[in-house]
Amino acid sequence: MSSVKLEALTKKYGDNLAISNLNLECQQGEFIVLLGRPGAGKSTTLKLIANIEELSSGNIYFNDQLINNIPTENRNVAMAFESYALYPHWTVRKNLEFPLKAPGRNIPAAEQEARIRRVAELLEIAHLLDRKPSQLSGGQRQRVSLGRALVRPASVTLLDEPIAHLDARLRHSLRGELKQYQREQNATTFYTTPDYVEATAIADKIAVLIDGQVRQFATPEVVYDEPADIEVATIVGDPKMNILPLAPGATRLEINEAWLQLPPLPPEAGYIGIRPVNIQIFENAHPYAIRGTVYVTEPMGYEQVIRVEAGEQLLNIKTLLTTGTFSIGQTVWLQPDWTTIHVFDRSGQRLKGGFH
Amino acid sequence: MKHLLIAPPLLFFFAISVIPLLFTLGLSVTNTSIGGSGSFIGLNNYAQLFSDQFFLRGFLNTILYVVLGVTAQYWLGLGLALLVNSMVHGKRLIRLLILLPMMIPPLIVGFVWQTLLDSRYGPVAGLFTGLHLKPVPWLTDPTLGFVSIVIVDTWQWTPFMFLLLFTGLRTLPKEPFEAARVDGASSWRIFWDHTFPMLLPASIAAILLRSIESFKLFDIVFFITGGGPGGATNTLTLLGYFTSLRSGNLGYGAAMSIILLLTVVVLATLILIVVRRLMARADKAGQQALDQFLAEPLPVKVA
Numbered sequence: 339m340s341s342v343k344l345e346a347l348t349k350k351y352g353d354n355l356a357i358s359n360l361n362l363e364c365q366q367g368e369f370i371v372l373l374g375r376p377g378a379g380k381s382t383t384l385k386l387i388a389n390i391e392e393l394s395s396g397n398i399y400f401n402d403q404l405i406n407n408i409p410t411e412n413r414n415v416a417m418a419f420e421s422y423a424l425y426p427h428w429t430v431r432k433n434l435e436f437p438l439k440a441p442g443r444n445i446p447a448a449e450q451e452a453r454i455r456r457v458a459e460l461l462e463i464a465h466l467l468d469r470k471p472s473q474l475s476g477g478q479r480q481r482v483s484l485g486r487a488l489v490r491p492a493s494v495t496l497l498d499e500p501i502a503h504l505d506a507r508l509r510h511s512l513r514g515e516l517k518q519y520q521r522e523q524n525a526t527t528f529y530t531t532p533d534y535v536e537a538t539a540i541a542d543k544i545a546v547l548i549d550g551q552v553r554q555f556a557t558p559e560v561v562y563d564e565p566a567d568i569e570v571a572t573i574v575g576d577p578k579m580n581i582l583p584l585a586p587g588a589t590r591l592e593i594n595e596a597w598l599q600l601p602p603l604p605p606e607a608g609y610i611g612i613r614p615v616n617i618q619i620f621e622n623a624h625p626y627a628i629r630g631t632v633y634v635t636e637p638m639g640y641e642q643v644i645r646v647e648a649g650e651q652l653l654n655i656k657t658l659l660t661t662g663t664f665s666i667g668q669t670v671w672l673q674p675d676w677t678t679i680h681v682f683d684r685s686g687q688r689l690k691g692g693f694h
Numbered sequence: 695m696k697h698l699l700i701a702p703p704l705l706f707f708f709a710i711s712v713i714p715l716l717f718t719l720g721l722s723v724t725n726t727s728i729g730g731s732g733s734f735i736g737l738n739n740y741a742q743l744f745s746d747q748f749f750l751r752g753f754l755n756t757i758l759y760v761v762l763g764v765t766a767q768y769w770l771g772l773g774l775a776l777l778v779n780s781m782v783h784g785k786r787l788i789r790l791l792i793l794l795p796m797m798i799p800p801l802i803v804g805f806v807w808q809t810l811l812d813s814r815y816g817p818v819a820g821l822f823t824g825l826h827l828k829p830v831p832w833l834t835d836p837t838l839g840f841v842s843i844v845i846v847d848t849w850q851w852t853p854f855m856f857l858l859l860f861t862g863l864r865t866l867p868k869e870p871f872e873a874a875r876v877d878g879a880s881s882w883r884i885f886w887d888h889t890f891p892m893l894l895p896a897s898i899a900a901i902l903l904r905s906i907e908s909f910k911l912f913d914i915v916f917f918i919t920g921g922g923p924g925g926a927t928n929t930l931t932l933l934g935y936f937t938s939l940r941s942g943n944l945g946y947g948a949a950m951s952i953i954l955l956l957t958v959v960v961l962a963t964l965i966l967i968v969v970r971r972l973m974a975r976a977d978k979a980g981q982q983a984l985d986q987f988l989a990e991p992l993p994v995k996v997a
Contacts (some may be wrong), residue, residue, distance in 0.1 A: 410875040414954045417876045423869030436887075440878030456963045486877070 339398040340493040347396035357550040371537040372530045374547035380530035385494040417496040418487035424471040431467040459484040497529045568686040577654035579611045593628045594650040608684035614656035616678040618670040627671035721948035728942035740951035752928040760908040771855025796853040804917025836926035860895025930954040
């Protein structure tokens with residue numbers, strides 16, 4: 339229930355820079371997702387906020403108050419650990435109870451019981467309350483760990499990949515429930531995940547972490563529609579965005595003896611990016627299309643992902659299953675939708691302005 | 695036929711363990727003395743034991759040595775283990791230093807401490823005189839003599855407790871303790887709610903091993919007070935030794951040994967029952983820690 343400001347956070351492990359000059363600011367009650375590949379510094383950022391890891395430099399503010407020197411137990415943060423970190427000698431109920439009984443909380447017994455009930459039902463672990471962690475499956479343990487973080491009101495709730503090990507059904511239903519629950523509690527939440535679908539589904543704002551830095555911090559729509567650079571663009575979206583290099587001053591894209599006229603681009607343009615859903619695929623020769631060979635197909639329910647070899651490029655295309663049936667080695671024709679392309683400069687930064 | 699293959703170790707075990715035990719048992723129901731032959735006297739030796747003030751004192755002393763010594767060693771060892779475990783630098787060096795007393799043969803330990811505590815010429819007495827304090831009869835007063843033995847035994851064997859508990863601490867997962875801090879628990883509560891229960895398997899193993907060893911306390915007492923003054927610091931092993939080999943009363947000494955054996959077996963079994971109970975309730979992680987610990991060879995052969 340606090341606003342949070344991270345100012346130039348830096349964390350070194352020996353000579354390794356895990357977090358370098360990370361800045362982030364969020365309002366009270368916001369749901370922030372830290373999105374990034376493994377090793378990007380997501381967990382470390384949470385541990386710095388909880389003071390489990392010590393800052394090398396930088397400042398952390400809760401409600402505009404500097405809390406650098408406040409010890410973990412007095413920060414009033416709640417955290418779900420990626421490794422669960424359950425208390426192995428205690429039952430699920432005692433695990434959930436422990437944060438409610440910490441000194442200074444003074445939560446009446448009836449409210450404690452009600453809170454435990456509430457999260458146990460939310461996470462579907464009500465029937466497991468008298469078991470010990472060793473008697474639970476991995477997914478059940480993860481839910482207990484999540485429950486322990488949600489059970490009490492905290493200034494900031496830190497959730498480190500809290501639903502990564504649940505089965506698909508529960509993962510989907512919990513995404514919505516979790517967002518709703520945290521909104522209802524008006525809890526400021528930091529949530530990490532490497533999965534962009536999860537991130538866009540649950541976040542008020544996404545912070546894309548690459549090499550210990552926030553590359554982009556914006557709403558899911560903005561991160562998807564206007565990725566700050568090529569790396570962000572390839573993390574957000576599945577399959578990843580197609581990136582095509584441009585020759586300096588090129589006005590057309592030549593692939594397999596065919597060429598496509600490019601829209602007018604600024605002179606510093608170095609790459610264009612096209613999302614897999616923005617390329618049309620045809621079984622027969624088509625005007626204004628380039629030729630390619632199907633490399634692999636992945637049907638996924640009502641959709642399919644087709645990878646096509648076109649010249650030196652391997653392009654991802656995502657289309658409805660009803661578009662047609664494609665087999666490996668088949669010749670196909672591709673037509674990008676130029677109105678939706680992303681343009682990046684030689685260093686990979688997004689070029690602002692409309693090119694369509 | 696295949697069972698024959700285990701015959702050699704069985705024979706060996708029989709020869710060095712079972713036969714001496716049966717021999718002692720046989721001896722304990724006779725009045726055999728060194729150099730003379732004895733005759734069967736039934737349970738007379740045992741009956742006599744229970745009215746023998748020396749024996750009863752030795753029996754009580756042995757129990758007290760175990761209870762007081764092991765208790766002191768456990769808490770000191772645990773304290774040291776927690777302290778060293780929380781150190782950032784110099785862990786290796788301090789660990790080595792703490793283990794030193796355990797590496798010294800008890801004979802030397804006894805001699806060193808006897809010299810230290812000598813009420814006329816010892817450096818401790820010198821220190822007291824230097825500070826204008828009254829000299830303390832460390833070894834010649836019955837109560838102080840007893841306390842001195844407990845102090846020396848604790849000095850020598852706290853490192854053993856430290857080693858086992860420190861190893862136990864290192865096998866505990868780190869994250870639950872981080873989680874407990876995040877959940878707002880104080881160091882005190884973290885210790886009692888998490889560290890202590892999770893360390894319980896290692897604690898029980900350490901206490902069991904030290905208790906059994908303590909029952910056989912001999913060398914330190916032998917060298918420091920020789921059981922005196924007036925039998926005030928005697929142990930059962932010491933008494934058995936004096937009765938059998940100094941006074942030559944083999945039958946009576948054998949009966950003492952058998953009583954000691956029975957006491958150890960009964961108490962060790964009781965402790966093991968408690969351990970099993972706790973193990974059945976303990977979580978898998980703790981059990982694995984204990985299994986791992988018991989499977990590892992002891993770093994130092996227990997004297």
